[in-house]
Amino acid sequence: MNAAEPTLDIRNLRVTYARGIVAAVDGIDLQLAGGRLGIVGESGSGKSTVGRAIMRLLSSSARVEADRMMFAGMDLARLGERALRQLRGKQMALIMQDPRYSLNPVLTIGAQVAEAAHLHLGLRGKAAQQAGAEMLARVRIQNVARVTGLYPHQISGGMGQRVMIAMMLIARPRLVIADEPTSALDVSVRAEVLELLDSLVREQGSSLILISHDIRMVAAFCDEVAVMYRGRVVEKLAQLENAAHPYTRGLLAALPDPKHPVARLATLDRALLSQLETSR
Amino acid sequence: MNVIEVRGLDVSYGKNESTNHVVRSLDFDVRAGETLGIVGESGCGKSTVLRCLAGLESGWGGSIHVDGKPVSWRRTRDELRRMQLVFQDPFGSLHPRHRIGRTIAEPLRCMGQEASDQTVRAALIQVGLPAEFAHRFPHELSGGQRQRVAIARALILAPEILLLDEPTSALDVSVQAEVLNLLADKKAEEKLTYVLVSHDLSVISHMCDRILVMKDGIFVDEFAPGVIATGAAHHNYARHLIEASFF
Ligand SMILES: Nc1ncnc2c1ncn2[C@@H]1O[C@H](COP(=O)(O)OP(=O)(O)O)[C@@H](O)[C@H]1O
Ligand SMILES: Nc1ncnc2c1ncn2[C@@H]1O[C@H](COP(=O)(O)OP(=O)(O)O)[C@@H](O)[C@H]1O
Ligand SMILES: [Mg+2]
Ligand SMILES: [Mg+2]
Numbered sequence: 359m360n361a362a363e364p365t366l367d368i369r370n371l372r373v374t375y376a377r378g379i380v381a382a383v384d385g386i387d388l389q390l391a392g393g394r395l396g397i398v399g400e401s402g403s404g405k406s407t408v409g410r411a412i413m414r415l416l417s418s419s420a421r422v423e424a425d426r427m428m429f430a431g432m433d434l435a436r437l438g439e440r441a442l443r444q445l446r447g448k449q450m451a452l453i454m455q456d457p458r459y460s461l462n463p464v465l466t467i468g469a470q471v472a473e474a475a476h477l478h479l480g481l482r483g484k485a486a487q488q489a490g491a492e493m494l495a496r497v498r499i500q501n502v503a504r505v506t507g508l509y510p511h512q513i514s515g516g517m518g519q520r521v522m523i524a525m526m527l528i529a530r531p532r533l534v535i536a537d538e539p540t541s542a543l544d545v546s547v548r549a550e551v552l553e554l555l556d557s558l559v560r561e562q563g564s565s566l567i568l569i570s571h572d573i574r575m576v577a578a579f580c581d582e583v584a585v586m587y588r589g590r591v592v593e594k595l596a597q598l599e600n601a602a603h604p605y606t607r608g609l610l611a612a613l614p615d616p617k618h619p620v621a622r623l624a625t626l627d628r629a630l631l632s633q634l635e636t637s638r
Numbered sequence: 639m640n641v642i643e644v645r646g647l648d649v650s651y652g653k654n655e656s657t658n659h660v661v662r663s664l665d666f667d668v669r670a671g672e673t674l675g676i677v678g679e680s681g682c683g684k685s686t687v688l689r690c691l692a693g694l695e696s697g698w699g700g701s702i703h704v705d706g707k708p709v710s711w712r713r714t715r716d717e718l719r720r721m722q723l724v725f726q727d728p729f730g731s732l733h734p735r736h737r738i739g740r741t742i743a744e745p746l747r748c749m750g751q752e753a754s755d756q757t758v759r760a761a762l763i764q765v766g767l768p769a770e771f772a773h774r775f776p777h778e779l780s781g782g783q784r785q786r787v788a789i790a791r792a793l794i795l796a797p798e799i800l801l802l803d804e805p806t807s808a809l810d811v812s813v814q815a816e817v818l819n820l821l822a823d824k825k826a827e828e829k830l831t832y833v834l835v836s837h838d839l840s841v842i843s844h845m846c847d848r849i850l851v852m853k854d855g856i857f858v859d860e861f862a863p864g865v866i867a868t869g870a871a872h873h874n875y876a877r878h879l880i881e882a883s884f885f
Contacts, residue, residue: 400810544679545837546882571810612815614844616866616884622822623815623844 364391365532365565366412369426373407376419382407384589390533394559394566396576399586400609405569408586409535412567413452414442430532448478451526453536453555457518461510467494467521468506474528493524497554516547523554530562537569552579573598573609585609588635604630641799641831642668642691646700649686649855660686662855663700668799673825673832675846675863677839677879683855684835688801691833692723715749722792724785726804731788732776738762739772742791749795757794765790765820782813786820793824800825802834806841818845839866839883851876 366388373383383404388395397405410416412427414434427434430449437445446452454460462470471490475481481489487506494502497520510518519539526534536555540548556579559566570576577583577598584591585606592603601607604627611624649661661683668674676684689695691702696711703709709717722745725731732741742761743753759769765786776784785805792800805821806814818841825832836842842849843863851859851873859873866880 400812545839546679546878549882573811609811612812614815614818614840616840616843616863619844619863619867622819625815625819626812 363431364389364428365430366390366567367426367428368412368424371408371411371422371424371427373404373411373416373423374421376421381589382420383411386584386586386589386591388567388584390565390567392563392565393582394568394580396580396583397567397569397586398571398573398576398583398609400571403586404589405571405586406537409452409537409567409569412533412535413446413450415446415452447531448529449531450533450535451529451531453519453522453526453534453539455538455542456515457522458510458513458515460522461518463510465509466506467508467510467513471506471521471524471528474525478529489528490524493527494521496527497521497524498550499524515542516544516551519543519551520554523551523558526558527562531564533565533567534559535567535569538571539568540575541570541572548575573606574613587631604634639670640667640703641670641705642833643703643706644691644700647687647690647702648699649683649690649695649697660855661690661698664855664857666850666857668831668833669848671829671831672847673834673845675842675849676833676835676852676857677837677842677849678852679837679879682852684852685803687852688723688803688833688835692721692801693718694723719749719795720797721799721801722795722797723801723803724788724792724805726807732784734776736775737772738774738776738779738787741776742772742787742794745791745795761790761794762787764793764824766816780813781809782817785809785813785817789817789820789824793828796828797830799831799833802832804836805834807836807838814841821845839879851879 368386368388370385370387371383372381372385374381386408397408399405411422412434414437416422424435468487468490471493472486475486475489479489491502491506494505499505499517499520505513505517513521539555540551543551555566558564568576568580581596583595585593585595585603587605592605593601595601598610601610608624608626612626614623644664644666647661647664651658651660664687676687678684686695690698693709693713701708704717704720739758742758746753758772762769762771767783767786771779779787802821806817809817824830834842834845843866846863849861849863850857853875859876861872861876
């Protein structure tokens with residue numbers, strides 16, 4: 359593989375759901391070579407669909423088209439289900455809003471991290487358990503001995519995300535897609551989960567796509583932010599101050615900011631936005 | 639002047655070893671015409687406090703006075719009328735198979751009052767919705783529109799106090815801005831008093847005159863919204879919450 363080759367190279371991705379009249383994702387381009395890309399936008403703008411399309415996790419009734427869909431030199435569009443299963447978890451991983459749905463409900467946390475250690479490090483038995491426990495400690499889980507005996511439904515959302523991150527420390531995927539990873543967490547836990555995600559990505563030189571409705575959080579965390587509106591990326595920004603599109607500017611103005619109190623919050627000029635849409 | 643005075647409010651769920659002491663001997667006042675904010679993380683007891691105020695909980699200890707008169711676990715119709723609760727998830731709080739018009743008129747019927755089409759139309763219009771929405775079902779509305787309906791329903795009995803439990807937490811920020819503006823307008827027009835509960839410090843500081851920080855069933859700090867920007871000294875937990883909220 360060529361060193362200059364991007365980890366991810368997506369051109370003109372379009373996704374239409376079976377029942378959808380309009381495309382949920384309507385021609386977007388994403389290139390990523392290491393580093394952290396944020397995808398922001400309001401609910402329904404197509405963020406999760408992009409993440410799931412890259413993971414090839416959309417159901418077969420969804421129509422996915424792209425001019426180019428390359429990951430680590432492989433053509434994602436051409437890979438079979440077997441190859442995809444190999445890819446997922448090993449080379450690319452998805453962190454979702456509620457980690458408890460991503461974990462296996464009938465296996466203890468300890469068994470699942472040990473399984474990851476077996477799969478990715480080739481360890482067995484005690485050694486696998488040991489390696490798993492070490493990773494749990496590294497994501498700052500207190501009392502690892504107790505947590506390894508718990509089932510996914512017995513742990514908090516914050517702990518679940520830390521378990522997910524521990525499994526990725528073992529698997530060392532090249533690309534991590536995190537879809538609203540902190541949205542279900544308490545404010546005081548969010549920062550820690552983001553920090554862990556950050557150190558994971560930095561240490562392993564992985565690429566990260568961070569998907570969230572929280573534009574300020576994403577901008578603080580990512581190198582670049584793609585702003586989605588109705589299935590399209592309306593602009594890509596390195597800094598929020600440079601926002602030029604009326605949608606992005608409207609979103610930012612609508613956020614209450616204690617540092618700049620206002621009597622009335624600005625609201626989106628929806629008429630202007632649909633005018634822009636139709637004149638496109 | 640205080641419209642609500644709470645002393646020693648105490649709530650426990652469960653019995654014996656499994657007792658969950660959720661609200662621990664709270665004292666606080668709500669002043670006439672203010673917006674009082676309560677901020678805290680999930681499970682700290684915010685909704686329980688609002689439910690006690692609204693008359694939806696029994697078994698609490700301590701005292702609650704409204705306009706100087708004590709209220710108990712059981713409320714008179716007028717006591718219920720004066721304080722209305724708006725919930726986070728308008729989808730969960732609107733009956734899925736009732737048309738919007740019926741939902742909005744429901745509180746009036748419960749009070750044994752007449753609910754004319756005219757009243758319902760006016761209620762919709764005052765929250766910025768078309769009067770024709772009276773014929774729709776909840777699933778035919780967006781999240782923001784449903785929250786407007788919940789606000790219209792809360793206002794129809796001309797209450798003096800609105801208890802707002804995470805009223806915009808389920809909404810997109812652009813819709814949140816519209817709903818918060820609507821709440822500010824209604825407060826000015828109807829001379830209302832608000833108690834607003836949220837985990838979102840930026841919403842709380844935008845809306846409130848005074849902020850109480852709740853943790854594990856007690857208030858650990860109180861400050862004015864301006865304090866967040868200046869970063870003046872607070873209780874450790876409040877400072878942690880502020881730092882975690884604004885990076
Ligand atoms: N499984 C599905 N079937 C049909 N439509 C869907 C499905 N999933 C999402 N959609 C639609 O696709 C659009 C984009 O959804 P999504 O990618 O989930 O947005 P976001 O993550 O930004 O909230 C929305 O209009 C949504 O209703
Ligand atoms: N009806 C109930 N029965 C038992 N426990 C309850 C009940 N309602 C709330 N709780 C518990 O009380 C605590 C506080 O809950 P709540 O007031 O809803 O917190 P918040 O609104 O701050 O998230 C939580 O631990 C919750 O599990
Ligand atoms: Mg999504
Ligand atoms: Mg609550």
